[in-house]
Structures are given as structure tokens and as C-alpha cells.
Amino acid sequence: MRIGDFKETYAADEAVFRSTTSRFWLGVLFVLLLIFPFIASDYLLYMANLTGIAIVAAIGLNILTGAAGQISLGHAGFVGIGAYTSAVLTNHLGLPFLICLPLAGLMSAFFGILVGAPSMRMKGLYLCITTLAAQVIFEFIFVHWESVTGGIRGLNVPPPSIFGLKIDGEFGFYWLVLPVIILTATAARNLFRTRVGRAFIAIRDRDISAELMGINLFRYKLYAFASSSFIAGMAGCLWVSHLKTITPEHFPLHESIRYLAMIIVGGLGNILGSIFGAIFMTLIPEVLQTALKFFEQFKPEAMAYLYPLQTVVFGLLIVVFLVFEPHGLAEIWCRIKNYFRLWPFKH
């Protein structure tokens, strides 16, 4: 319950977490996250790590698509570039994880700027199709630049090391993902409060008005592309350190669409939304698969019909959320929170 919540300073009003209540629950969440790996099974940890990587990638996409309003169909390509960069750096130069992570991000950001460059002259759907072209071209490079990417067979990577310490297994990896998530989420949340982030939102809402207010559209769109793909590159580095193998099949167009689905289902332009969306879209297929395995015991012959159901559900989720809940899970969460804000009193 939150009553008597008055602000006396501007600093208090501008704080990210405004009330003691929210700070308290955030603390609880943090403690739970710290305890989680000690009590969870290996499978749960594996799922948590996958979700974590998805969260980082989704936050990246949400900066570009959610905040700056530039639809990107090439996000998986940027994740892939980060992953390949990190794999090549570890394999050939033996660089440790902490150096690979920013370098993978920088490489992705470089390509992000390259893909964003046409935004000088076009926007909207035309730009969206350019990112689609980027995705297709990246995939082609992953498959065909065999001397570097290993072609279809891909690359194998040794487990990541930090300060000479080999991180192997799900438990160790959890401690890599968690700080990166916290870092990116904090950075992104604060980005939206700065001059640059405000400019992104202004561009999304009405680019012409933004330009009239003195925002250099081209420059800020490039910032958006760069920061988004930087985070995507880091997600790629995490990805390759987690799976320890990488092939072009890991980064198809469908993966880009999955990231878009995450931020749509979670909530566009909302950091909490990207987190919710990534968790939701990673867990739903798992839950569906478990349910289908359960049915398989009774009717094994119906499986051929039920497995494609996952594709249907994926599409339905996107459509249903867009038609009925366009602000996503974050909005639902907000409503629930507001309900409990004064609970048990009505007003």
C-alpha cells in the first residue's frame, strides 16, 4: 500500500523508483534473483539464461523501435554480428569475456550505423525494408564468408573466462548474464531521461516537429541505430558464450521477428515491457512444448497436427496483443499495480 506519498524536492520527483514501496519490492526481487541459482535445477537455470540473453537483445531493439520509432527487421543480424565477432576474437586472439563483450558491441554498432545511414533520405516503410535487406545480406555473409564464419558448419568456442577464471555450466553463466541485464536495463532507462533519449521519443512521435525543434534527425537516428545494435552485439556475445557454438541458422529473419514480437507483447518503448516480453516469448514455447509432450502420452498420432500449433500461437499472440492490448504486458502490470496502490481502500 502506498499512502501519503508526497514529493518535496525535484530530485525525489525525478527518481526512477519514486517510492519506498517500489524500492522495497525491487530489493526483494534482487535478493530473489541472487538466491535463484542456488535453488533452481539445471534446466531452470538454462531457461533463465536464455531468457536473460533475450532480455538484453529486446532492450536493444526497444531503444530503436520502441523509443525512436524505427522498425528494424534486422535485429537478429546485429546479434549475429556480435556473436561472430566475439567467437572470432576468442578463438584467434584468446581474448577474455570482459574485453569481447564491448568489442562485440562496437562491431555491431558499426554495422548498425551502416544500416542506419540510409535513414538520411528515407523513413518509415522504406527504412523498414532496408533493415530487412540488411538481415538477408548479413545472413548471406554468415553462410558464405567461410574463412571467418566457418560457413554452415559454424564455429565452436571455448567457455568464456573472466580474470583467468573459466566460466562453465549454467550456474556460472547466470552470474555473467545478470550483471549485463542490470547494466543494460539501467543504462537504457536512464537513456530515456537524457537529451538523446528525449530526442528519440520526439522523433518517434512526429519527426517533422522534432526537426523543427532543432533535433538533427539524421544524427539522432544514427545514435538510435548505434546504441540499439551495440546492445544487440553484447547479447550476441552472451549468446555465443552460453551455447559455445554458433551457426548461421541461429540468426534467421524469424529470430528478428521474435524480438519484435517480444517488444510488442511486452510494451513498446518501455524497459519493463522488454523484460516482460522477453520472458513471456521465451517461456511460452517451452510451456506449450511441455503441454504437448503431456498430450503425446494419450494420443501420439495427433502430434503431427499439434506441433504446428506453436507457429499459430506465436502469430495469434502478436495479433491479439496488437488488437486488444497495444501497450502490452507492461500496461497490464501497471493496471494491477494501480489496483493495489490503495488497496484495500477503493479511493
Added chain:
Amino acid sequence: MNIFLILLTSGIAVGGIYALIALGFVLIYKATSIINFATGEFMMIGAYIFYTFTVMLGWPAIPAFIMVMAGAALLGMLVEFSILRHMLGQPTISIVMVTIGLSSILTGFAEIIWSSDFKSFPPLFPRSPIILGDVIIRSNLFWGFVVAMVTVALFAVFFKYSKIGIAMRATAGDQMASYSMGINVRTMFTTAWALGAIAASLGGLIIGNIGGVQPNLGSIGLKIFPVVILGGLDSIGGAVLGGFIVGILENIAGGYLDPYFNGGVKDVVPFIILVVILMVKPYGLFGRREIERL
């Protein structure tokens, strides 16, 4: 035999088929400003309807052909009526994502209904390859091209002379003005979806006749984007020309460059052309530059 001529002719033939599918895309975009990422899936459904009637029910080709058009029109209207009508006035990303979600739904249902196995049509045209002077073309490709061109021509005549066609062009030009002239704009949207679906499904039928049907047949639909962007999203003539350009260039590039890259050049060349064209002409070759008023 001259390899360049062979690549050129098969490129023209493929380009004609692209033109038909692109027509289906542009029809919808022009009338409703909705970019339809499910065009490829409309193609796939069309091919499957044809498969159902000819192979599973044993109908002759012509009635099955008519059923494909009827089924596609129904599908298009259903999609417009049940989903996209509610998306009017939403931001671009919502509309793009809704059609992407729709494509996923259609693929899933196709897999449930027809399974993911490879299916092929009974032979529709005489098997013997067509010989034009020096060049030999596969008969399926040649007849596919002929059917595509006839359909595109029929569509052109329809838009030029029929009452509905003129009303649709008016709606695309100015919605307010067409309202005041007594055109039912909503019906025009539905008609556009039906016609767009018909064009796409006929394209799918032709492609299915050449290479067989599978639930992922729709992924060919991605190549439509270079085609339509090249011509400019809202230009029907541009879509047709774009189809030919992409078909010819991808065939020639594929033919000459594939040995150096171990294949796959054909699939990426259209997108490279797309990026190059957009760098020079941001609204495609024939697209109208949008003038924004505040």
C-alpha cells in the same frame, strides 16, 4: 548455346511471375496503405487450395483454378474484415507486425491441414520444353509466365475500364473526395484485399506448379519487397517493371556468380539491388514522394 540468353529468358519468365505477386501487394498498399507481409502466405494458401481440389478431390484444372480465386478472395476479405479493419489509424509498426503475425498463423494452419510434406500438382501443361530460336525454356516456367502476364493484363484492363476498378483508383487517390462522390470506401478496402489475395494466390499457384508446394513456399514472398520497393510502393506499373528487373538481374547474377560463392547468390542479389536503388532514389523508381502536411 549462349548461356547469357538462357539466363535472360528464364529471368524474364521468373520476373513476370514476380510482377504478378507484386501486383497483389501493391493493390493492397495503394488502396489501404497497409504493407502486407503475409503476401507470401497468401501465395502458399492459393497453391494449397489448388492442390486440394486437383489432387485430393480429383477436379479438373479449370474449375479448381476458379476455386483458388474464390478461396483467395474469401481469405482476403476475411483478413480485412476480422483484423485489419480494427487497425485503422494505428502506427506503422502495429500494422507491419499484425501482418507478420498473420503470416505465422497462416503457415501454422497450413501445416496442420496439409502437413509439412512436399506436395506437387498433376501435370497441367505439356511436358516438352518450349524452344524459342536458340533458347530452351522449361514448359512449366513458360506457361507460368504466360498465365501471369495474362492475369496482369486482365487486372490492368479491369482498373482502366470497369466501374469498380475506377472507384478503387479514386479511393487510392483521395479518400475524402471519393467518399463525397458516393464511393463506399470501406467496400473498396475489402475489394482491394480480395483482389490482392487473388493476384498473390495465382502467383503462388504458378510457383507451386514449377517447384511444388510446402508450407514455407511463402518465404519467396520476401523477394517481393525488393520488387515493389524498386518500382515504388504505390505504382502498379512500377511493380511490373520491378518484377522484370529483379527476375532478370537475379538470374544473371546467380548464373555467373554462384560458382564463386557455393550458391545462394540468387536470394541475396535482389536485396543488394534494393539497397543500391534506395541510396540513389529513396522512393523507388516510380514511387510518389510523400508530401507531408502538418
